[in-house]
Amino acid sequence: MTEIPLDAFGEAAFIADADFRVVDCNARALELLRAPSREALLGLDATSFPNDHDLSAEFPTYLRERLTAVPFVVLENHVARLDGSVFVAECVLHRLDDGRVFATLRDVSARVEGLHRLEEANERLRAAIRDRMEFVSNVSHELRTPLTSMSYALANMARGLCGPLPDKAQAYVSRLQVDVKRLLTTVNDILDLRQMENGTLTLRKGFVPLVRLLGESADALSIQAQAKRQTLTLAPAPKEIYVNGDRHKLERVCFNILSNAIKYTPEGGAVNAAVSEEGGLAHIRVDDNGIGIPPEALPRVSQRYFRVGDQVAGTGLGLSIVREIVELHGGTLAIESPVPGADCGTRVTVSLPTCPGPLLLVVSGDEAFIGELSGAAQDVGLSVRVDREAIDVPKGCEGHTPARFVLDGSLPESCLGDIVCQIRGDARLAPTPILILSPGMEPSRRAEYARMRVEVSLWPQQPEALRALLRD
Numbered sequence: 001m002t003e004i005p006l007d008a009f010g011e012a013a014f015i016a017d018a019d020f021r022v023v024d025c026n027a028r029a030l031e032l033l034r035a036p037s038r039e040a041l042l043g044l045d046a047t048s049f050p051n052d053h054d055l056s057a058e059f060p061t062y063l064r065e066r067l068t069a070v071p072f073v074v075l076e077n078h079v080a081r082l083d084g085s086v087f088v089a090e091c092v093l094h095r096l097d098d099g100r101v102f103a104t105l106r107d108v109s110a111r112v113e114g115l116h117r118l119e120e121a122n123e124r125l126r127a128a129i130r131d132r133m134e135f136v137s138n139v140s141h142e143l144r145t146p147l148t149s150m151s152y153a154l155a156n157m158a159r160g161l162c163g164p165l166p167d168k169a170q171a172y173v174s175r176l177q178v179d180v181k182r183l184l185t186t187v188n189d190i191l192d193l194r195q196m197e198n199g200t201l202t203l204r205k206g207f208v209p210l211v212r213l214l215g216e217s218a219d220a221l222s223i224q225a226q227a228k229r230q231t232l233t234l235a236p237a238p239k240e241i242y243v244n245g246d247r248h249k250l251e252r253v254c255f256n257i258l259s260n261a262i263k264y265t266p267e268g269g270a271v272n273a274a275v276s277e278e279g280g281l282a283h284i285r286v287d288d289n290g291i292g293i294p295p296e297a298l299p300r301v302s303q304r305y306f307r308v309g310d311q312v313a314g315t316g317l318g319l320s321i322v323r324e325i326v327e328l329h330g331g332t333l334a335i336e337s338p339v340p341g342a343d344c345g346t347r348v349t350v351s352l353p354t355c356p357g358p359l360l361l362v363v364s365g366d367e368a369f370i371g372e373l374s375g376a377a378q379d380v381g382l383s384v385r386v387d388r389e390a391i392d393v394p395k396g397c398e399g400h401t402p403a404r405f406v407l408d409g410s411l412p413e414s415c416l417g418d419i420v421c422q423i424r425g426d427a428r429l430a431p432t433p434i435l436i437l438s439p440g441m442e443p444s445r446r447a448e449y450a451r452m453r454v455e456v457s458l459w460p461q462q463p464e465a466l467r468a469l470l471r472d
């Protein structure tokens with residue numbers, strides 16, 4: 001290295017002794033440091049070029065140690081010229097075999113300044129995106145309340161609360177319901193997205209009956225499917241399947257994947273939905289025989305703003321929000337196209353960990369009552385515990401949180417009254433709904449129970465009626 005004349009280097013180059021004193025330099029170094037002559041630089045401490053105030057007195061020692069450990073060191077520092085002006089330099093130091101140091105110095109002020117400007121521009125861009133997002137979510141907030149009340153008003157009109165509607169008006173109301181629901185979904189998507197970006201999306205968890213939830217979404221979307229003469233089929237589920245989750249958010253998941261299936265399936269097509277349970281996982285599956293998704297787009301469809309083509313209106317947010325909600329619940333989203341075993345369409349599968357259904361606490365000593373009730377409760381996915389003694393009901397509930405009490409109405413009247421008082425008198429259990437299934441009861445007794453928020457019902461004749469009663 002020392003064989004090469006320093007002036008052969010295009011950059012400012014120096015040779016320093018082991019104490020970092022400059023012993024030689026080239027003409028480019030004089031130019032860069034604005035030194036009147038080579039002599040002005042000779043003997044200067046090369047480590048004093050870096051002008052950063054935060055460089056400590058230990059810097060030369062540190063540098064010496066680094067240079068014995070590694071072949072070269074690169075520093076980027078402010079360097080003072082001999083006329084006092086300062087620039088940003090990239091300094092590369094090499095240790096030579098004889099202990100001396102070879103250093104090059106390059107003015108990188110323009111690059112650093114460019115980077116600085118780029119960072120400022122980036123920050124301005126981020127702020128503009130934040131402002132825009134803030135504006136969009138403020139507008140969405142403003143829209144949500146009137147849209148929600150429009151949705152209720154339309155539902156009431158459709159239900160005939162303002163009197164019977166002529167067929168044409170009924171058709172308009174149905175159409176408006178679909179449009180308002182669509183707008184509400186978009187508004188909610190935007191608000192959810194904002195919360196996801198802020199990391200403030202929280203779940204209000206409780207028991208969520210998935211079979212019912214999917215059924216409700218399918219009902220709400222049936223008008224849309226009918227308008228496209230599609231068949232929308234929900235496979236019957238043998239029993240209710242529960243997950244511990246946020247009902248509203250999971251409703252959005254069901255609604256979104258079903259409405260996508262309808263949206264991306266042409267007139268006359270078919271959409272099939274089902275909920276099943278396997279190995280502790282609930283699977284919500286929606287198949288359609290629509291336009292499908294090209295293989296190269298499949299990995300990207302659940303990314304924000306990604307859309308395949310633009311023949312149908314959309315924001316490209318739905319599936320990304322579905323994925324985030326599902327993942328927040330510890331579940332997964334899988335998208336396949338074509339549907340396995342078919343040659344077209346799309347299958348969307350949401351898998352979520354299941355949980356035991358809400359607990360029904362049955363108070364009865366009658367085995368026939370217990371057997372029939374337990375069977376019906378299990379059919380609808382509820383868990384059951386039985387208290388046959390009812391001596392201390394709150395004690396029997398320790399370690400459990402019943403979602404509802406069902407009392408055998410054929411128990412002696414005094415006993416029934418005592419059980420109700422035990423429940424209503426216990427701070428933890430007091431808010432829990434109570435149902436008395438009775439072969440018959442005097443209206444005055446019934447009214448008394450109603451005052452204690454106890455529902456009294458006749459034992460239903462049909463098993464389905466019993467299941468419906470327990471489901472509610």
Ligand code: ADP
Pocket residue numbers: 260261262264265288290291292293301302306307308309313314315316317318319320345346
């Ligand atoms: P949007 O439907 O609002 O565009 P999504 O995030 O819900 O946004 O979906 C992203 C993209 O995935 C859609 O633009 C569409 O191209 C595709 N996609 C989603 N579901 C289906 C489906 N069932 N069939 C075909 N393509 C679909």
